[in-house]
Structure formats: structure tokens, C-alpha cells
Amino acid sequence: MAPVEAQMRVLMSGTEFGDADTARTMERELVERLEEDRPLRIYCGYDPTSVDLHLGHTLTMRKLRQFQDFGHEVTFLIGNFTGLVGDPSDKNHERPMLTPEQLAENATTYTQQAFRVLDGESTTVRYNADWLGRLGFADVLRLCSKFTVAQFLKRENFARRYERGDAIHLNEFMYALMQAYDALHLDTDVQVGGTDQLFNLMAGRTLQQDAGKRPQVVLTLPILVGTDGHARMSKSTGNTIGIDDSPSDIYGKVMSLPDSAIVDYFTLVTPLAPDEVDAVRTALDGGTLRPMEAKKRLAWEVTASLYSAEEAAAAQAYFESTIQRRETPEEMPEHPLDGRAALTRVLTEAGLATSNGEVRRLVAQGAVALNGEPVEDFTIEVAPGDEIRVGRHRFLRLVEDAR
RNA sequence: GCAGGGGUGGGAGAGUGGCUAAUUCCAGCGGACUGUAAAUCCGCCGCCUUACGGCUACGCAGGUUCGAAUCCUGCCCCCUGCACCA
Structure with missing residues (x-):
């Protein structure tokens, strides 16, 4: 396996934790595991309620891929149990109860799209309904007893809503429990997730420790901004770059990003190594690389990573001709x-x-x-x-x- | 069930009888400027119509009125709290 330092440099790149202590702890624990010089087991859970993946979804996949490239084992967890339950407290936020058929279908397209980023060959796909669906009420109660209400209310998300007098449904607490139980059940070395999932990931550690196991390493990734450069990328904001968008669309949308997003995008959604990203950053800061050139490279990388070098080149040619030189394209609808x-x-x-x-x-x-x-x-x-x-x-x- | 608060154009959110196709903001679209953008500036932003004009619209259905998003009646739905929960 690659030297631990080399792995750490890549694996920690782009991660973001709530506080410096957590970051240090996770860094230390990850080093410990890597030093055991064995394939680590990594996983990340995905909610198959939405089907159209966009770049925001790929951050964690990109991270999983980095692990794969170092020879570690990745489990792609489909949260089909969660989708089955739905989220009645969140009616207008696309969390309907889905039928098993819908879920199965979603899961299929989901993995297909995900494998554009992941190495499908060495990815294990699992479904959490397989174990969550078998828990009895007594089991659930036992899990509940491991947490306190205060722990949940400390979460900013809940605290604010509680203050405001907004409804907080019990099942919202359960989602953290379910995720934590996934972690306990899968018994992997590392769990990857968005920063908004930090609490849930940490809950997994709690259960693991309680069960006398070594708590998983938790790596969280920031929220990707959308094409507007400010707001979180999401379908409701309409600022997404979809995985299934055409190469030209992807290229063009990346080009429309404000300069401020360039470096983050390089780090989070391209396969570039941290050293290469640093080189770009330095060149930009030093004025030796014009932002537009950097962005064209970015657009190329993103397109190529989701499609191919040829398609990226074609998308770039189209962009240069049609948008930059305002020429009439050869091909048009x-x-x-x-x-x-x-x-x-x-x-x-x-x-x-x-x-x-x-x-x-x-x-x-x-x-x-x-x-x-x-x-x-x-x-x-x-x-x-x-x-x-x-x-x-x-x-x-x-x-x-x-x- | 009880009490309170709400349902307005893609979203937020004004408007409490005519001046309102409906203030404003965001998003969107177009133009200018650029490095493609972003920022900024200008314009547009319900549908039909060459035009005149017409039509539809403020949860739903009625009603009052010369005239209603605005008033009245009934209904539906949403939110919050309380109560109930063999």
C-alpha cells in the first residue's frame, strides 16, 4: 500500500469538520488505521428518494473513490429503509413514502450514476432495509436508551427550531439512530458523509463504543455551492450541475461558476491530486494563471471525469466556438x-x-x-x-x- | 375535539372594496459590459391578439355590491399549542 503520509494527504483533502478537535481526532485515528497496512473498509450511505444526482452528491463518492484508488474496500449503502419509512414531518421536502418497487428502481439508477465516479468493480452495494427492517421494537428501545434528548437538542438544527416553537417530530431523532445502527452493523473502519451529517456519523461512534468496538473514523465533506457560487447546490434552488447533463451542459455550467468557487471545485469534484490543486491555487494567486484558463481546465476535468477525455474536448471546442467566439455551431438541435x-x-x-x-x-x-x-x-x-x-x-x- | 394562526403569481411576501395583471424582493429571461461568468447597469417577466382589445387569476363554492384578492356564508386544506388516546 502507498505510504501513509501520501494517503493521508489525499484522504484528508477537502474534509471539513465542525471543530478543530474533531478534525485532529479523526486525523489521528485514520493514521492509526492506515498504519495497520491493510485494506480499510469504507462506506457512505445514500438516500435513494431523489434520482437525479448532481455534482453535490459526488463529493462523498469522490472521497470513496480516493480510498478505492489506494486499494481500500468501499461499501455503497443504499438507505432504502429510510425511504420506505418516508418522512411525514417533511412533507413538502420530497420525502414521500416510496413503494419498494420505486425504491428498487431509484436504487438502480442511483448506482448507475454513482458508478460514473466510483469504481464499480470494487464496490459493494448494500441495502439497510436488510437489517433495519428486522429490528424489533425492543431493539429500537435499546438503541434509544443510548442517547439523551439533550444531545439531540444541542444540535443547532433542532435547537433553533425548538426555540422558535416549530415542530420536531420524534422520527427525526430516529434517523440519526438508524444511521448510527447502520454503522454498527456494517462495522467498517471509516464512514464518509456531508458536514450536515456529522451528528449522525458521530452517533455511530457512540453505538460502536457502547458495543465495545473501536469507533469508526468519520470524514465529513463540506456542502458544495451551486452554479450561483453562493447557495448550496440543490434542485430546489435550480443551481445544479447534473451528473446526467450533457457534456456541453456540464462544461458550460462549470464555466459559469464565479471565480471564487474554482479551487473548491478542483478539490471536491475533480480527481486531481492535492498537489495539482495546490499548483493551480498558487498560479492563480500569483497571477500566472488567468482565472478563465483555470476554469476551462476545471470544466474539462469535471466533464472528463463524468464522461471521457474525448467528450470533454468536444465540449470545450463547442464552448470556445459558440460561447466565446459567438460562432454558429456545426451541430444544433x-x-x-x-x-x-x-x-x-x-x-x-x-x-x-x-x-x-x-x-x-x-x-x-x-x-x-x-x-x-x-x-x-x-x-x-x-x-x-x-x-x-x-x-x-x-x-x-x-x-x-x-x- | 378546543384555541390561535394561515392559504396571493416559480419562491418569499405586500395589499383589507375601485387608482391591482396585482407594491417589493429572489429566481428566471433578454440586452450592455466582460474573461464565459460574477459584479454592475438597462429592459422584460399571466394567456390570446399585427393592433384595438379580450380572457383567466389571489384555497374551493356561493352571496352582497355598479365594482371584491379585499365584505358575508358554507366547505376544503395547512401550521402551532392544548385536550383525547381502552
């Missing part, structure tokens, strides 16, 4: 047309505008071009062979309807 038709109809049908009124607006604002010429009258007709540009980078080529 095509829209079949049977003879001439009103511009309004074509644009709404093609989804480039949601209503005729919007077409009018776009034209009035000079956002629509037909074959390179700005359109001034929204009542014009278009015909197969025409190329339409809407805004900066939306194109449409009209083709003869091949019926």
Missing part, C-alpha cells in the same frame, strides 16, 4: 417542419419559448436571429433550412419534415 410556419409557433413548439407572448418579447429585445440576421418582426414565417438563434446560445435548425 433540429426541428422538423412541414413547409413554412410562423416563427412564434416554431419557437414555442421547439421549447425555446413558453408562449407566443414570450416570442414577442424576445424579438422586441433583439434576442432572436434568423440566419444570422436579427429578427425585427415577430410575425415572420420561417422555413426548413433556416437557422434560428435565441439569446446567447440556443440554436435551432429547421429541417424538412421527413414524413
Whole structure:
């Protein structure tokens, strides 16, 4: 196995803990385990309620992958039991009760997407319903007895809501218990999670210690900001970069990040080694690397890591041509047309505008071009062979309807 | 069940009889500027209509009124607390 120091440098990169003490403890304990010079067992749990993974979800996967690359064993845990129970206290937050079929389906797409980052060959997939579903009430009570209400209320999340008089449901406490029990059951060396999961991960340590086992090492990763550069990346904010987005979309969206996010993105969502990231940071600080060049490299890396070097290169070429030089791309979405038709109809049908009124607006604002010429009258007709540009980078080529 | 608080455009949140297609903010879109962005500035931002204009909209259904998101009646739903829980 690689030298412990080399591993530590990579494995600790990007991690973020609530406080310095925790960080030191985890660092020390991880070193201890690595020094045993054996494949460690790592896991991270995923909630299969949502299907569309975005870059924010990949941070932990990236971390798991780093472990894999050093020859450690990764367990990809699907929290299907949690999804089965749902979260009645959180009705409007996409935590519905899912049927076993839905869950199974989600789990499948989930792992498929995850394996874009993970090495599927050496990943063990497990489902927590396999053990959580077998616990009896007495077992649950026993688990409950290991924690106190005060411990839970100390959590900022709960404390604030309790102060405000908001509802805190008992099952919200149970989620931490379930996660903690997962850790106890899996008996792995390290658990990875987001910083928002720190409490739950630490609860796992509590149970393990209580059971006379060595508590797991806990590694937490920060929350990734979205394309706006500020808010947490999430679907509801609409600032996501989806794993299943096209290479060009991914590339373009990464390019739209503000400069402030560059280094964090390099660290958290690319396979670059810490030394390489440091080199980028230094070059940026020293002014020898222009932010845009750094970002193009970033966009390339992110795209390539989810697709391939070829597709990343193509996405980059498209970006340089279409966005930077404002050229008309070779390839553009095509829209079949049977003879001439009103511009309004074509644009709404093609989804480039949601209503005729919007077409009018776009034209009035000079956002629509037909074959390179700005359109001034929204009542014009278009015909197969025409190329339409809407805004900066939306194109449409009209083709003869091949019926 | 009791008490209180709510349901307004993608979100937040004003508005308590006409001046409101509905203040404002966020998001979104377009333009300018750029390094693609971000920041900033300008414009747009319900639907139909070349236009005039029309239509639909403030939980649902009725009603009062010349006129209602705004008043009345009934209903539905949500939130919080209390009560109940063989």
C-alpha cells in the first residue's frame, strides 16, 4: 500500500469538520488505521428518494473513490429503509413514502450514476432495509436508551427550531439512530458523509463504543455551492450541475461558476491530486494563471471525469466556438417542419419559448436571429433550412419534415 | 375535539372594496459590459391578439355590491399549542 503520509494527504483533502478537535481526532485515528497496512473498509450511505444526482452528491463518492484508488474496500449503502419509512414531518421536502418497487428502481439508477465516479468493480452495494427492517421494537428501545434528548437538542438544527416553537417530530431523532445502527452493523473502519451529517456519523461512534468496538473514523465533506457560487447546490434552488447533463451542459455550467468557487471545485469534484490543486491555487494567486484558463481546465476535468477525455474536448471546442467566439455551431438541435410556419409557433413548439407572448418579447429585445440576421418582426414565417438563434446560445435548425 | 394562526403569481411576501395583471424582493429571461461568468447597469417577466382589445387569476363554492384578492356564508386544506388516546 502507498505510504501513509501520501494517503493521508489525499484522504484528508477537502474534509471539513465542525471543530478543530474533531478534525485532529479523526486525523489521528485514520493514521492509526492506515498504519495497520491493510485494506480499510469504507462506506457512505445514500438516500435513494431523489434520482437525479448532481455534482453535490459526488463529493462523498469522490472521497470513496480516493480510498478505492489506494486499494481500500468501499461499501455503497443504499438507505432504502429510510425511504420506505418516508418522512411525514417533511412533507413538502420530497420525502414521500416510496413503494419498494420505486425504491428498487431509484436504487438502480442511483448506482448507475454513482458508478460514473466510483469504481464499480470494487464496490459493494448494500441495502439497510436488510437489517433495519428486522429490528424489533425492543431493539429500537435499546438503541434509544443510548442517547439523551439533550444531545439531540444541542444540535443547532433542532435547537433553533425548538426555540422558535416549530415542530420536531420524534422520527427525526430516529434517523440519526438508524444511521448510527447502520454503522454498527456494517462495522467498517471509516464512514464518509456531508458536514450536515456529522451528528449522525458521530452517533455511530457512540453505538460502536457502547458495543465495545473501536469507533469508526468519520470524514465529513463540506456542502458544495451551486452554479450561483453562493447557495448550496440543490434542485430546489435550480443551481445544479447534473451528473446526467450533457457534456456541453456540464462544461458550460462549470464555466459559469464565479471565480471564487474554482479551487473548491478542483478539490471536491475533480480527481486531481492535492498537489495539482495546490499548483493551480498558487498560479492563480500569483497571477500566472488567468482565472478563465483555470476554469476551462476545471470544466474539462469535471466533464472528463463524468464522461471521457474525448467528450470533454468536444465540449470545450463547442464552448470556445459558440460561447466565446459567438460562432454558429456545426451541430444544433433540429426541428422538423412541414413547409413554412410562423416563427412564434416554431419557437414555442421547439421549447425555446413558453408562449407566443414570450416570442414577442424576445424579438422586441433583439434576442432572436434568423440566419444570422436579427429578427425585427415577430410575425415572420420561417422555413426548413433556416437557422434560428435565441439569446446567447440556443440554436435551432429547421429541417424538412421527413414524413 | 378546543384555541390561535394561515392559504396571493416559480419562491418569499405586500395589499383589507375601485387608482391591482396585482407594491417589493429572489429566481428566471433578454440586452450592455466582460474573461464565459460574477459584479454592475438597462429592459422584460399571466394567456390570446399585427393592433384595438379580450380572457383567466389571489384555497374551493356561493352571496352582497355598479365594482371584491379585499365584505358575508358554507366547505376544503395547512401550521402551532392544548385536550383525547381502552
